[in-house]
Amino acid sequence: MRRATIIVAVILAAVSGCAPAGSSGGQDNPGDIPLPGQEWALKDGMVTAAEYRTAMGRFVACVEDAGYPVSDPVLSPADNLTLIYTITPSGEPEVYNAAVQTCNLAHLSIVEPTFVEANSQVMDEPLTAAISDCLQRRGVTLTTRERNLADFADAAKEEAKVVDCVTGEWAKVYPTLPAEVPLRF
Structure with missing residues (x-):
């Protein structure tokens, strides 16, 4: 039950917390970036694939240094952009959450x-x-041109149905991939 709660919490946080970033990393002025550990990748207003992989590597190393094993990141089939991974939590949840x-x-x-x-x-x-x-079983009419989460959300007229279908189908389609996956609409 704890694993299911963590999975749902990660998905909901990703869905609700990922508003589109501006060209300067979500800041009005690149000099105003409040997270100096990320400034190296954001200073020019864009992030390359190589910069993203480097940032992910630094994140994984940080989590591992805090004492939590992390699987090798793999490309998410949900968007073919996001790197997904599994962190093995242990100890007190508050300490683990703070470290991550x-x-x-x-x-x-x-x-x-x-x-x-x-x-x-x-x-x-x-x-x-x-x-x-899944969406058709729920009565959603599709165009057959849907290629990403935003397309499915537009067809369903609500993101919640799409999230339900992704969380319900993910393990069936990708049983060996990490269960936690950010969903960006």
Whole structure:
């Protein structure tokens, strides 16, 4: 039950907390970036794939240095941009959450959405088919041109149905991938 709660919390946080970043990493002025550990990637107003991979590597190293094992990041089939991973929590939840949040704020929290939202999100076909089937079973009419989460949300007229379908179908389609996956609409 705890794992399911963590998975849902991560997905909900990703869905609700990922507003599009501006060209300067969500800040009015690149000099105003409040997270100096990420400034190196954000200073020019954009994040390259190489910068994103470097930031992810720094995040993973930070979490591992805090004592929590992290799987190797892999490309998310939900958007083919986001790197997803599994962190193995242990000990007190408050300590674990604080450590992961500290690493996220130091290395990834602005870099990742800036990179992902500046690029075209395209869902892998197996997940596209599973989400299509799920939404159609829920009475949603699709165009068959849906290729990402935003397309599905537009067709469904609400993100919640799409989140429900992704969380319900993910493990069936990708049983060996990390269960936690950010969803950006």
